[in-house]
Amino acid sequence: MLTAAAIAAAVAALTPLAYLVVRAFGGGTERVWQVLWQQRTLDLALRSISLALAVAAACVVLGVAAAWLVVRSDLPGRRAAAVLLVLPLAVPSYVAAFTWIAQWPGLSGFWGAFGVLTLVSFPYVLLPVAAALRTADPALEEVARTLGRSAPRTFALVTLRQVRPAATAGGLLVALYVLSDFGAVSLLRYDAFTTGIFTSYQATFDRTPAAILGCVLVALALVLTVGERRARGVAAVRGARGAARQAAVVPLGRVRVPAALGVLALLTASLGVPVYSLLRWLLAGRSAGADLGDLASAAWGTVTVSGLGALLTVALAIPVGVLAARHQGRLARGVELASFAGHALPGITVGLALVFFGIRVAPQLYQRTPMLAFAYAVLFLPLAVGAVRTAVAAAPPVLEDVSRSLGKGRAATRLLVTMPLAAPGVLAGAALVFLTCAKELPATLLLRPTGTDTLATELWSNTEIGAFAAAAPYAAVLLVVAAVPALALDQFLRTGSARTRRGEEASR
Numbered sequence: 001m002l003t004a005a006a007i008a009a010a011v012a013a014l015t016p017l018a019y020l021v022v023r024a025f026g027g028g029t030e031r032v033w034q035v036l037w038q039q040r041t042l043d044l045a046l047r048s049i050s051l052a053l054a055v056a057a058a059c060v061v062l063g064v065a066a067a068w069l070v071v072r073s074d075l076p077g078r079r080a081a082a083v084l085l086v087l088p089l090a091v092p093s094y095v096a097a098f099t100w101i102a103q104w105p106g107l108s109g110f111w112g113a114f115g116v117l118t119l120v121s122f123p124y125v126l127l128p129v130a131a132a133l134r135t136a137d138p139a140l141e142e143v144a145r146t147l148g149r150s151a152p153r154t155f156a157l158v159t160l161r162q163v164r165p166a167a168t169a170g171g172l173l174v175a176l177y178v179l180s181d182f183g184a185v186s187l188l189r190y191d192a193f194t195t196g197i198f199t200s201y202q203a204t205f206d207r208t209p210a211a212i213l214g215c216v217l218v219a220l221a222l223v224l225t226v227g228e229r230r231a232r233g234v235a236a237v238r239g240a241r242g243a244a245r246q247a248a249v250v251p252l253g254r255v256r257v258p259a260a261l262g263v264l265a266l267l268t269a270s271l272g273v274p275v276y277s278l279l280r281w282l283l284a285g286r287s288a289g290a291d292l293g294d295l296a297s298a299a300w301g302t303v304t305v306s307g308l309g310a311l312l313t314v315a316l317a318i319p320v321g322v323l324a325a326r327h328q329g330r331l332a333r334g335v336e337l338a339s340f341a342g343h344a345l346p347g348i349t350v351g352l353a354l355v356f357f358g359i360r361v362a363p364q365l366y367q368r369t370p371m372l373a374f375a376y377a378v379l380f381l382p383l384a385v386g387a388v389r390t391a392v393a394a395a396p397p398v399l400e401d402v403s404r405s406l407g408k409g410r411a412a413t414r415l416l417v418t419m420p421l422a423a424p425g426v427l428a429g430a431a432l433v434f435l436t437c438a439k440e441l442p443a444t445l446l447l448r449p450t451g452t453d454t455l456a457t458e459l460w461s462n463t464e465i466g467a468f469a470a471a472a473p474y475a476a477v478l479l480v481v482a483a484v485p486a487l488a489l490d491q492f493l494r495t496g497s498a499r500t501r502r503g504e505e506a507s508r
Helices: 002-027 029-036 039-072 078-084 093-103 109-121 123-135 139-146 151-180 183-187 193-203 208-239 253-288 292-326 330-344 347-360 369-394 397-405 410-439 442-447 455-464 468-507
Strands: none
Touching: 002 029, 002 208, 002 292, 002 330, 002 347, 002 369, 029 208, 039 078, 039 109, 039 123, 039 151, 039 193, 039 208, 039 253, 078 253, 093 109, 093 183, 093 253, 093 455, 093 468, 109 123, 109 151, 109 183, 109 253, 123 151, 151 208, 183 193, 183 455, 193 208, 193 347, 193 442, 208 347, 253 468, 292 330, 292 369, 292 410, 292 455, 292 468, 330 369, 347 369, 347 442, 369 410, 369 442, 410 455, 410 468, 442 455, 455 468
């Protein structure tokens, strides 16, 4: 029963991709080649790849430097800085873009998209690099210093090599995020693959070119995903060789003040400008008279569709996560890998595939809440599967053996023993999925139920026409809605750690 449910979840995750490919080749291979060899397709590919690589490179530089400063140096206020530098992850890219263009309306194009996406993405590098620095063996750096190497040379020859796998994994993850971004590049008027697909979908009745472009975007994302998984695997192996002691704090000396000013400038650009801009336009919107009814309706719509999406995602993730944690073999690995298909699917391609599927196969579900919830499940199933797998793997198997020895069946044991122990991790996964669903824009634009608006779609619609004062309340409420599951996520993780320790003590 568990295997069948896991296979069903994997098939569901692959359905949009399969249907997108079928739709793309529906007009024949000649039509596919015709679209692929157009100059616009090449231009979109080059523009998207160049933006992704540029942002990834900038994030690697910023992330590595910031991680070293808050972990290894005597930077003033480094503990507070370590917390604040992670907060840009909670800001959706289109919210950051809105706040910047609300301050500087002329901001647009490549450099505008590059700056905004870099400011919201560098924590993807900072987090794994900081973890690698905390677990790296300081003996190698100490040996280099005793051999006469200066601190900068030791950093270049030893420290960078130690964190390179983590930095590479984070950089590739940033590139994947940028490649799939729609909101920021759309608001900043940068013509990338995601905006090209959306324009092609809306411009003509023939949606075949949009499907073909969607397949190309998936192919590019798959290349980055394979690279990210390989780099992450290397980083995990090397990071597992943790140090038995912490590295000594490195005094910054004469560069202490410039380093502090640099971190302050980064925090100002990534958090200060968005907060200031948001407050400014909130006051303007208040004086202009915001429509509280529309705001409440959009907030309720966001909570409803995101909650249903999180429930469906976790329901599909539980059998996959349990199978991956408790069983070995090709079937378990294949099911888990298939469930991670959403990791390589940009939201706009999943939305586009389900538009085609809904119109042709399930018209009764098209532009209905179940279809949007299913899109969220496909996109964010990897987040929930990872949380469930980790939580189940942390539950001591010996407790399951005791339950089986007392006459309980396998299904009853998993329900009464394994799942209660794994509940904090499962709830953490649900909170993470809810948070991500609330921020999702392109799939929501394409699949939202008729008459239903969300905070993301209302923010995007108002910003598109330059109504910044009208958009500000939606951005503020969206950040509040995103903050609630973030706080719950932290609490669930703390509870999960405590329960895991108790379970390990009981198993002894």
